[in-house]
């Protein structure tokens with residue numbers, strides 16, 4: 182069959198033409214792909230230069246003990262880490278970003294108009310567990326690992342974006358140097374060795390670009406800046422100086438002992454209790470748990486204590502621990518928090534301790550003094566404590582409950598007629614207080630608890646961590662319990678019964694808090710040098726029965742063993758108070774002139790008036806002094822002066838304690854029971870004071886006629 186001439190000419194060479202068109206199309210596709218690959222290569226080279234530049238900046242920190250592992254492979258996956266940093270400030274996983282227009286708005290990170298926050302956090306969420314996992318064998322707490330995105334070629338102070346520190350290249354070195362000290366030098370070496378093995382260097386041989394990953398280049402507003410001269414040696418030197426002054430007593434541990442580390446990540450399926458003698462790291466573990474809880478999505482964490490000044494100090498420490506990353510922890514005293522809650526609910530309690538004292542005086546004069554209570558050989562303040570701590574502190578509203586109450590920790594037995602008289606005194610006190618329109622501390626907690634019982638928090642806390650719980654009343658515990666409930670890893674009660682400073686006690690189960698099976702006792706002392714611990718162990722330890730029926734699982738050695746050798750105890754006996762003052766002042770001045778840091782020294786005294794007097798004395802001797810009322814946990818170059826109550830939960834390298842008689846002066850008309858109870862409280866306070874000392878302890882007391890007491894120490 183033949184066609185027309187036109188048909189023949191149109192058909193001829195057709196398949197070759199089609200092949201040619203296909204070749205041409207492929208050539209154009211290759212050309213586009215070539216362009217894209219070249220563009221990608223250019224961007225990768227720039228990114229690589231950015232990583233080199235950041236690495237070079239960080240290498241300059243080697244003199245400060247920082248080590249840099251560059252371009253590491255994730256274990257069991259194709260991912261990589263740009264830089265892994267290990268140094269005195271812990272471990273930091275670094276992602277280097279070479280972006281043209283980074284900016285932070287609110288708590289989001291943008292690249293131009295594009296919100297990159299989720300990509301940023303997703304990367305950190307996949308990298309951090311791998312590092313934590315690698316380090317867990319060494320007892321390293323998860324809170325020790327930070328992630329940072331370094332913006333190459335930009336200036337930006339370190340800012341927390343959803344748990345990742347976003348920092349300009351120029352500010353990364355000062356930021357690292359400012360981080361609290363977390364690792365000793367030999368630990369840095371151990372961690373580097375471990376990470377080096379777990380995260381091998383990325384292999385470069387045989388790498389091929391994949392055609393499928395090639396994407397058309399994104400339009401750019403302007404090219405990302407190449408690294409300029411952003412690295413400022415003066416800034417680094419300043420940060421290093423700041424880190425050096427921050428180091429001594431406020432330094433924070435992330436290197437937890439293997440006994441402690443599992444407690445940070447352990448899941449408690451309800452309220453939990455962390456017990457153990459002074460200095461065993463209870464607070465450290467609690468702060469790690471608070472920092473970790475704050476990193477969880479939707480977290481709302483409260484860190485609190487009965488001691489007014491302690492939460493501020495703890496907040497400073499937890500901030501150092503979390504490095505300002507990973508959510509916030511609210512830190513407030515229990516009373517401060519309760520008052521805030523009441524304010525929000527439109528209730529304005531008028532807390533007035535002085536008026537309360539006057540109201541009690543009236544009640545005692547009109548009712549108490551004429552009752553059978555006047556025949557009991559105790560001082561009137563005993564009855565005030567009975568009302569504050571036993572009746573109001575335990576939330577008792579009905580006489581029948583008080584009549585049947587097991588008065589834990591109270592030694593003076595009260596028969597029914599006594600209890601009736603106490604109840605009358607209580608009612609009279611309440612009337613007198615109501616007449617003034619004022620409230621006492623116990624009222625504030627009770628009002629807040631009742632408020633929460635009527636109307637629970639709209640957004641309950643996800644975790645509430647309570648330090649020094651032994652000093653909280655039963656109503657206080659109920660209040661905090663109501664703020665978090667029985668949720669998993671919610672309520673954590675931290676404390677040591679032997680350090681209770683207030684009279685009366687209760688069992689947690691009476692407060693409706695069940696910690697059975699979730700109560701752990703720490704036993705290894707990290708604070709007190711051996712000589713100090715030995716000295717303290719000679720004092721009788723008096724425990725109020727906070728959770729008598731809870732079996733604590735020992736975690737570590739019991740009885741406590743110290744991890745710090747050496748230390749020194751100076752026991753001074755003077756013939757008069759003036760001679761004792763003089764002895765301590767000379768000691769302080771000599772120690773500081775010999776090179777001791779004023780900020781590492783503390784003078785602990787029994788009462789507020791003694792504290793004011795000692796502030797004046799120290800200043801008159803030409804030294805700087807700061808009241809523990811004002812101390813917020815940040816390093817200060819001044820001798821810290823305060824009462825034992827204000828020193829709770831704190832520690833100092835050198836501590837001087839005044840009035841270290843093992844027994845209080847006996848008051849006239851005080852029964853044996855009443856004196857024994859007061860002596861127990863006295864000894865617990867002394868115990869708290871002495872156990873604040875890390876390296877040296879100075880104990881002073883007046884002996885002989887001026888003291889009115891015997892100087893014998895119990896054996």
Ligand SMILES: Nc1ncnc2c1ncn2[C@@H]1O[C@H](COP(=O)(O)OP(=O)(O)OP(=O)(O)O)[C@@H](O)[C@H]1O
Pocket residue numbers: 432433434436437438441457458459460461462463464465466677680706707708829830831832872
């Ligand atoms: N694993 C550890 N390694 C080294 N030091 C540690 C460790 N754990 C805790 N410490 C340090 O021991 C000291 C005591 O810890 P912490 O204050 O937590 O004790 P505590 O049990 O709360 O004491 P207290 O009941 O007296 O308040 C602190 O200086 C803390 O940094």
